[in-house]
Amino acid sequence: MPTDNASFTVNDNVEVPDPASGELWTVGAVILDQDGRAFAQKRGPDRRLFPDCWDIVGGHVEAGETVLEALAREVEEETGWRLSHVRRFLGATTWTGDDGGGLRHEADYLVEVDGDLGRPALEWSKHSAYDWFNHDNLARLKENRKPGEFLIHDLIARAIAIADRPDEL
Secondary structure: OOEEEOOEEEOOOOOOOOOOOOOOEEEEEEEEOOOOOEEEEEEOOOOOOOOOOEEOEEEEOOOOOOHHHHHHHHHHHHHOOEEEEEEEEEEEEEEEOOOOOOEEEEEEEEEEEEOOOOOOOOOOOOEEEEEEEOOOOHHHHHOOOOOOOOHHHHHHHHHHHHHOOHHHO
């Protein structure tokens, strides 16, 4: 039975990291539509971190915030949608950005949201486009990335594969 966390539910088996003091954490949400396509937005060309690259919804965990509170906040800030269900923990990664900001830890989740999926309220000052991805257009997620920098592509590919097997949700 899913547990309730504020206004969204979380499956019982979902892992939630507890960031240690001094660690910089980010969160990411892979949002699937009813057809199993995954949402991604393109970062603006003037962004300091990963300019002109495709990204999932997410951002930094702020002081005093839990990982899941940050996830809910970022989904709403970046899309206007409301986090309704955290279905699965997709994993944690550690990476260093190209902005000089140092080492970051990232917790990524497969989630469901409430809202009009055809009309995301993007932060147009930060993003230049959005799209829904499936097996047919997955390679576009590698645009402007070097080999070995395919975290977003790989996360979305994994989420789409999971969606192809609903018994694993």
